[in-house]
Amino acid sequence: MPVKDRVEMRKLPVEKRIRSFEEVALGYTEEEAIQEAKRCLQCPPRPCVQGCPVGIEIPRFIKKIAEGDFLSAYKIIKERNAIPAITGRVCPQEHQCEGVCVLNKLKKPTAIGALERFVADWALKEGVAKELAEKEIANRPSNGNIKVAVVGSGPAGITVAADLAKLGYEVTMFEALHKPGGVLMYGIPEFRLPKRIVEYEIDYLRRLGVDIETNVLIGRTYTIKDLLEDGYKAVFLGTGAGTPKFPGIPGETLVNIYSANEFLTRVNLMKAYLFPQYDTPIKIGKRVAVIGGGNVAMDAARTAVRLGAEEVYILYRRTEEEMPARREEVINAKEEGVKFQLLTQPIRFIGNKDDILTGIECIRMQLGEPDATGRRKPIPVPGSEFIFEADTAIIAIGAHPNPLIARTTPEIKVDEEGRVITDSELRTSMKRVYAAGDIVLGEATVIEAMGTGRRASQTIHRDISEGRI
């Protein structure tokens, strides 16, 4: 029997997308979900489960969807994943669960992400998520008022705070920015991840009794030592990899060159697209060059389109094949009119007399031998320099861990990239201090932040209840 085609999610029409921040992917109807679920072969080796960083029982939940039992499907997902409405939307499924699905042989893997999202959205809409959450809140054990501090409110921090609160700990979460949520709030745009979903998770934390203190920068407002001396039994670090890299080429301080973090934070967190109703301004030129090929680059490019840029280009030094961005977002970007200048490496930014960006000198690249990561290494083509005109540039070539905690807490050991070193159970080199998410992994993914966060919360609980700390 021939395998049916994937049921693709409906999307907002392009004309509507490029003028609004409304969510692009619209999700499945119940019928579509059941139809897609029935495509899963329920194959006994279940490679998809290994492909998921948190090992969700994928065929089991899909089977329940096929049977129309969405509640059971939701419960199965929740066993392993605290935030399915988020991961269903943002996981790079083609590198994870879907990438190893046996149906890949026919290039038609089961749409696991879309199904996960469907179930999570269904649970939110039907109030089931809330009902189950209320039960958890009501059944919270008491744990003798043991206080735990969670630093950072991204997916890692959210997971640890929820896990420990459910176990009865008194959790305080500290966030440096004025709104909790980490990258989910300030980085990933509304059109990919509606903020009401993130707010739901934050609200759930509050109802679990987590005390969320914004505007507290750990390392400055309080040090880790302060927290440990202030009665917190353990401190969890989920501070992410938020410090943007700059290419280190001439002209990078010119006006109208943004890091993607600055650009996206202005728009997402500060609502600069509503300037001057909101006070934070943003400049968007006619011709925007986004440098990089990951999710962050796609988000910046698609945001620039929505802010009214006439032409938006992605400048990437390899080919589309090597792009780390989610496949779906590359397609969305193209549909929305983003153009790709591949095998292109910027070497210098050029400005006018007022230091305002006018162009980027670039060099063409060609692909050489595969490097350590298995991707073919780009090498410059001599004499191929050319000027790429642009009045706005957005740099999205990666980020590294924020150095503040390491600088202010020498007891916590970091590697040469600035990542916090932990043992296999997420303990740092400082007693009673644990870490997970991007601060440990480097730039990773939401689900890995959630997964390592869960392991860290288990370690914290074990260390406390077995009297090790």
Added chain:
Amino acid sequence: MVRQLFRLNEIVEKKELAPRIKEIKVYNPRIAAKARAGQFVIVKVGEEGERIPLTIADWDREKGLITIVFQEVGVSTYKLGRLGVGDVITDVVGPLGNPSEIEKFGTVVCVGGGVGIAAIYPMAKELKKAGNRVISIIGARNKDLLIYEEEMRRVSDELRITTDDGSKGRKGFVSDELRDLLNSGLKVDRVIAVGPAIMMKTCADVTRPFNVKTIVSLNSLMLCGMGMCGACRVEVGGKTRFVCVDGPDFDAHQVNFDVLIKRLNAYKAEEQLALKRFLEVKA
């Protein structure tokens, strides 16, 4: 038991120091407990507000108060200026940035221009406490705009004043007074200058031939204040540095001030539009 007298970020005192220059004391014990000379806070007024950096001019650890002195130049500082005693500032985070280097250097000249005087005040105070001979030079456009004169006098061994129009002290710029001081042959071990970018640039030029170590506190545009956006980046010693986490104090002779000044003007048109709109709506 200590009764909590105020709400977090409540303004408990407010004074107009000069036209458009205000001083507020804000209740935030966690910042007051940690604040050190050279550090700043980021404040945001209202849901629609912008995040702006302001120096911590003084603090009272016991009462849990921090002092902020600001000049109303645009929407955000105007909004802050409209808040009165009893109002709560929506968001205040800090203390941010590295504390200034405070040691016994010998003779230190503290140069403050405009609202920069309030920023240099805690530095002068701590330097004096550390046993330095502190000579301060403060200046403003005219005598009505000169702030913190008494405060500066208290923490300085010697205080010199300049005004652009000569209405008080020497007629001229703080940098002119600095040049004369260095020319007089006095041995100066360190100069610290805080004020408008152009003033700091001129001071750097003045001290360079004398080979006196000179520190400036840079006032770049900022967004996050914690090293995650790069909005505040400047060029120091040919390298890109973030003012909020690598600074705000830098070696003046290494700073590319032209980059700083041009980046400060990045949003000029937007700022004017926003201010005009704000003043119209509120009028």
